[in-house]
Amino acid sequence: MRQAFPMNLVIAPQSDDARLTRVALAARLREILLSGQLTARDPLPSTRVLARAVGVSRTTVVAAYEELAGEGYVDMVPGSGTYVAEALSGTTAPRFERAANAPDPPHPASARVPPVPSGIDMMPGSPSAHFDRNPDWARAWKSATAGTLPAVPPPAAGTPELREEIAQHLRATRGVRCTAENIVVTSGTNDGIALLVHALRPRSGKYSIATEDPGYPSARSVIAVLGADPTPIPVSDGGIDVAHLRACDDPIAAALVTPSHQYPLGGRLPVAARLELLAWARERQAFILEDDYDSEFRYGAPPLPSIASLDEHHRVALLGSYSKTLTPWLRCGYLFVNNAALLERIITVRAALGPSVSGAVQTALAHFHASGGLRRHLMRVGRVYAHRRALVLNAAHQFQAKYRLSALEGGLHATITWRSGPSAETIVAELAHRAIYAAPLHRYSHHPDAREQEGIVFGYGAPSDTQLQRGIDAIAEVLRAH
Numbered sequence: 001m002r003q004a005f006p007m008n009l010v011i012a013p014q015s016d017d018a019r020l021t022r023v024a025l026a027a028r029l030r031e032i033l034l035s036g037q038l039t040a041r042d043p044l045p046s047t048r049v050l051a052r053a054v055g056v057s058r059t060t061v062v063a064a065y066e067e068l069a070g071e072g073y074v075d076m077v078p079g080s081g082t083y084v085a086e087a088l089s090g091t092t093a094p095r096f097e098r099a100a101n102a103p104d105p106p107h108p109a110s111a112r113v114p115p116v117p118s119g120i121d122m123m124p125g126s127p128s129a130h131f132d133r134n135p136d137w138a139r140a141w142k143s144a145t146a147g148t149l150p151a152v153p154p155p156a157a158g159t160p161e162l163r164e165e166i167a168q169h170l171r172a173t174r175g176v177r178c179t180a181e182n183i184v185v186t187s188g189t190n191d192g193i194a195l196l197v198h199a200l201r202p203r204s205g206k207y208s209i210a211t212e213d214p215g216y217p218s219a220r221s222v223i224a225v226l227g228a229d230p231t232p233i234p235v236s237d238g239g240i241d242v243a244h245l246r247a248c249d250d251p252i253a254a255a256l257v258t259p260s261h262q263y264p265l266g267g268r269l270p271v272a273a274r275l276e277l278l279a280w281a282r283e284r285q286a287f288i289l290e291d292d293y294d295s296e297f298r299y300g301a302p303p304l305p306s307i308a309s310l311d312e313h314h315r316v317a318l319l320g321s322y323s324k325t326l327t328p329w330l331r332c333g334y335l336f337v338n339n340a341a342l343l344e345r346i347i348t349v350r351a352a353l354g355p356s357v358s359g360a361v362q363t364a365l366a367h368f369h370a371s372g373g374l375r376r377h378l379m380r381v382g383r384v385y386a387h388r389r390a391l392v393l394n395a396a397h398q399f400q401a402k403y404r405l406s407a408l409e410g411g412l413h414a415t416i417t418w419r420s421g422p423s424a425e426t427i428v429a430e431l432a433h434r435a436i437y438a439a440p441l442h443r444y445s446h447h448p449d450a451r452e453q454e455g456i457v458f459g460y461g462a463p464s465d466t467q468l469q470r471g472i473d474a475i476a477e478v479l480r481a482h
Contacts, residue, residue, distance in 0.1 A: 020056050026064040033073050033084060034466075044074060044082040069130060070384035072464020076133060085464065119435025120471045124264065124413035126462035128381055131327045136373025137364070144364035154359040156351040158185025158334070162362045165369035166320075166334050174295065175309040176318065176336060184335040184346055187356035188328070189291060190222050192319045192335045193256070196289055197226045199345035200253045209289070210248065210255040212240050214264060214444035216291075219256060228253070232446035235262055239269030242276045254287040254317075255280075259307055261294035264415055264444050264457045266407025274307050281315040287342065291319045294411030296378055297385055314339040322365070324412060324461070325378060332357050332365060385412060388460045391468055398476035412461030415441060416475070417453050422482040424454045430478045436471050 020028070032038070044050070047065065051058040065082050068074045075083050131137065157163065163180035170176040186192040197209065209223050213232035220230040231250050234241045240257050255277070259269035269277075281288050290307045308318040321333035337343040350356075368374055392414055396405050399416065407415040424440035431438055441455030442448040458475070460468055 020054055020060070022060050022063045022067070025054065025056065025060060026067045029064060029068055030073060033068075038084045040084050040086050042084045044084070046081065066380065067383070069133070070128065070380060071387065072466060078133070078135060078138065119437060120467045121462050122436060122438045122458040122460070122468075122471045124439060124457045124459040125324065126459050127324045127327060127412060128384060128461055131377075134373070134377055136371055136376060137368055140364045140367035140371065140373060143367050144360050150359060154355045154357070154362055156355060157347050158183065158355075158357070159359065159362045159366065161366035162369075165366050169369065169374070170318070170320075170336060174292065174306040174318075176306060177309070178336055178338065182336050182338050182343070184337065184343070184350065185357055185362060186333045186335055187331045188323055188333045189319050189321045190218055191356055192333055193219055193222050193289065194226060195335065195346050195349055196254065196287075196317055197223055197228050198349045199342055200287065201227065202253070206251065207253045208250040210240070210245055210252050211446075212257060212262065213446045214441065215256070215258070216263060217444060220446070223256075230446070235265055237270065237273065238262060238267030239273060240277070242273050242280060245277075246280055252284065252286055254289050256289040256291065257307075258291045258293045260292055260304070261407075261410040263293055264407065264413065264441065266409055266411075266415065268304055268409065271304060274304070274310060278307065278310060278313070278315065282313050286315070287339070288316045289319060290316055294324070296325050297382060297412065298410045299386055299389055299408070308336060311338070317342065325374075330361055330365070332361055385461060388463075388465065388468055391465065392460055392472060395469075395472040395476065398473070399479060403479055413457055413459045415455055415457050416479070417441065417455035419453050421454065424456055426482070427456055427478055431474060434474050436474050438475070
């Protein structure tokens with residue numbers, strides 16, 4: 001049973017007669033939590049009690065609690081209450097009240113411990129870790145697992161219900177003209193790439209798939225393991241260099257691109273370059289494998305049309321995943337393919353390998369879509385990620401002029417690059433000794449040893465606000481030391 005915790009917070013009165021807004025109430029609660037009034041795992045007042053105490057609606061309190069939960073200050077436990085998050089243990093307000101240009105206090109030698117699992121995970125690609133507490137998902141999962149489970153595996157292409165929901169989502173959000181028949185359910189981006197590599201394999205001879213340089217190391221590994229050659233194409237002007245791609249003499253069957261938010265450098269492929277890429281695919285009878293990476297999370301800039309929405313000759317396969325929008329634990333994604341011959345080959349491969357996503361997960365995701373849960377979740381976490389991105393931008397003044405902060409147009413990661421100075425390995429190692437984990441930029445290059453610039457890549461989706469602030473401060477301190 002939910003506990004009606006007493007009003008145990010000391011909230012300063014308003015300076016005027018105006019009612020507290022959600023934003024103002026959330027700000028007051030942050031100050032209280034950072035001041036040490038409560039400690040980790042302590043309960044907060046129930047929404048009803050707090051609403052009555054401060055003279056606002058219960059809806060305002062619920063919204064404020066949800067905002068704090070998204071930022072990592074509190075944990076909301078359905079049916080139990082709201083509690084101070086574990087991450088706030090030992091965190092106090094003075095940490096955030098020091099002057100912006102004041103150096104961090106020196107770390108004693110004993111603090112430089114080897115990396116431990118309980119450190120701050122700033123590795124790129126991880127979303128917020130609170131999806132399991134989403135009430136819409138809880139209802140969708142309960143509905144999916146109620147009753148008698150089918151005695152046969154899911155269809156090779158995926159359940160009709162989920163395929164229809166995905167098609168509706170792509171039509172509404174990416175302008176793609178598609179139906180459920182164009183959708184194949186996968187276990188994620190790499191599984192989708194694997195299906196495409198299998199389906200594109202010629203009857204004989206070598207073949208290549210162009211990949212961005214720098215780009216996804218795991219995608220290159222999948223391509224190589226399955227017998228194709230990943231051909232590096234440099235990144236220019238926000239995406240793959242189409243002129244360089246045209247000049248390549250290799251027998252390229254497809255080009256794998258991240259046009260919405262190039263990974264890891266950031267930037268967006270301009271519309272003119274997207275049209276030029278489509279012309280290349282049509283002329284070479286090749287395919288474009290569009291990884292619509294981070295398209296759900298844009299900050300200010302309007303979304304550009306997906307390449308798939310511009311395709312009039314059926315040369316584009318669109319890859320999508322729930323790993324960053326929801327959680328990688330689900331292991332679910334999808335392919336949109338409107339080329340009949342390619343789609344037939346993909347489904348043949350999937351049928352031979354067997355379904356890769358459980359029917360229960362597919363049914364739950366279909367319910368989650370249909371109930372509006374996905375839309376509400378994206379709106380909620382979009383606000384959280386925008387706030388964390390603002391924390392990163394606000395910390396930019398800590399970096400010396402030679403360090404360039406970029407890749408913040410969308411998504412959940414940022415890069416810091418420099419032309420001269422310490423090696424990325426040195427910076428990453430020093431951060432790891434503080435139990436803060438980021439990735440060196442050269443890890444994403446086809447030829448890591450031949451690099452023109454150094455850099456690190458870090459994510460800001462998974463850490464809480466307090467963890468992110470500590471991580472950014474540590475990065476700035478380590479860079480200043482060089």
